[in-house]
Amino acid sequence: MTTTLAPPAPPWTRTEFATRLRAVAQERYHDRHPFNLRMHRGELGREEVRCWIANRFHYQRHIPVKDALIVAKLDTPQLRRMWLRRIEDHDGRREGEGGIERWLRLGEAAGLDRATLLSGETVLPGVRMAVEGYVTFCRLRSPLEAVAASLTELTAPDLMLRRIEAFERHYTWIAPDGLAYFRARVDQGRRDSTEALDLVLQWARTREQQEQALAALTFKCDVLWALLDAVEHRTRQDTPGPQDGPRERV
Numbered sequence: 086m087t088t089t090l091a092p093p094a095p096p097w098t099r100t101e102f103a104t105r106l107r108a109v110a111q112e113r114y115h116d117r118h119p120f121n122l123r124m125h126r127g128e129l130g131r132e133e134v135r136c137w138i139a140n141r142f143h144y145q146r147h148i149p150v151k152d153a154l155i156v157a158k159l160d161t162p163q164l165r166r167m168w169l170r171r172i173e174d175h176d177g178r179r180e181g182e183g184g185i186e187r188w189l190r191l192g193e194a195a196g197l198d199r200a201t202l203l204s205g206e207t208v209l210p211g212v213r214m215a216v217e218g219y220v221t222f223c224r225l226r227s228p229l230e231a232v233a234a235s236l237t238e239l240t241a242p243d244l245m246l247r248r249i250e251a252f253e254r255h256y257t258w259i260a261p262d263g264l265a266y267f268r269a270r271v272d273q274g275r276r277d278s279t280e281a282l283d284l285v286l287q288w289a290r291t292r293e294q295q296e297q298a299l300a301a302l303t304f305k306c307d308v309l310w311a312l313l314d315a316v317e318h319r320t321r322q323d324t325p326g327p328q329d330g331p332r333e334r335v
């Protein structure tokens with residue numbers, strides 16, 4: 086008996102594929118997460134904001150690590166130069182510059198000292214797993230999938246603007262200088278996502294590759310969502326974390 090295989094589905098057009106990528110980046114993005122909604126409504130207490138800043142720092146400090154893994158997969162000087170700039174955005178060209186430094190200053194403006202942030206001691210287990218998941222994904226997957234995963238940045242700049250507005254209105258106990266990280270990310274995110282979208286549209290030629298790119302972007306949305314789930318659980322229920330030690334002696 087012979088079985089006839091269905092012919093592979095034809096690739097989507099460039100426009101249709103771009104529309105599908107943008108739809109995932111919008112509909113699954115963490116701007117809809119309950120923790121972000123509470124943040125935007127001004128409902129977070131100081132400890133909740135601090136918990137988010139400390140845990141998000143764990144994500145921030147791993148972004149240049151995953152970008153270095155991506156650079157190692159790129160095979161032309163032009164592509165590596167383009168992607169290296171992202172590492173520079175986060176690490177700076179010299180001590181005291183760059184996104185990681187700006188995030189440490191955000192922490193200080195919110196009353197968190199940098200030694201605590203750098204020690205990582207307040208990072209929640211779920212956040213550690215989510216970030217590890219993203220770095221490992223970029224380590225193991227194809228350049229197409231690793232670059233497609235960064236396309237959450239298609240939506241990130243709008244979220245930055247919303248966050249700046251919310252902080253200026255509701256969290257005035259944080260000095261305005263502390264918001265420099267978010268301000269810088271608006272333009273950086275727009276530029277990064279335009280470049281990355283262009284690469285993904287160029288590289289994904291078959292329907293299978295297009296579907297891999299969509300799955301990578303979906304995975305990345307889940308990373309960001311899982312990170313906030315962990316923070317939300319901790320702040321809403323005041324459940325102890327491992328770093329708190331036992332609450333009662335037994």
Ligand SMILES: O=C(O)c1cc(C(=O)O)c2c(n1)C(=O)C(=O)c1cc(C(=O)O)[nH]c1-2
Pocket residue numbers: 148234235236237238241244270309
């Ligand atoms: O605060 C946020 O909500 C947010 C989200 C994202 C994102 O969508 O991945 C990034 C950032 N911030 C960010 O600051 C950042 O540098 C960044 C790099 C990347 C990436 O995947 O390469 N995403 C993000």
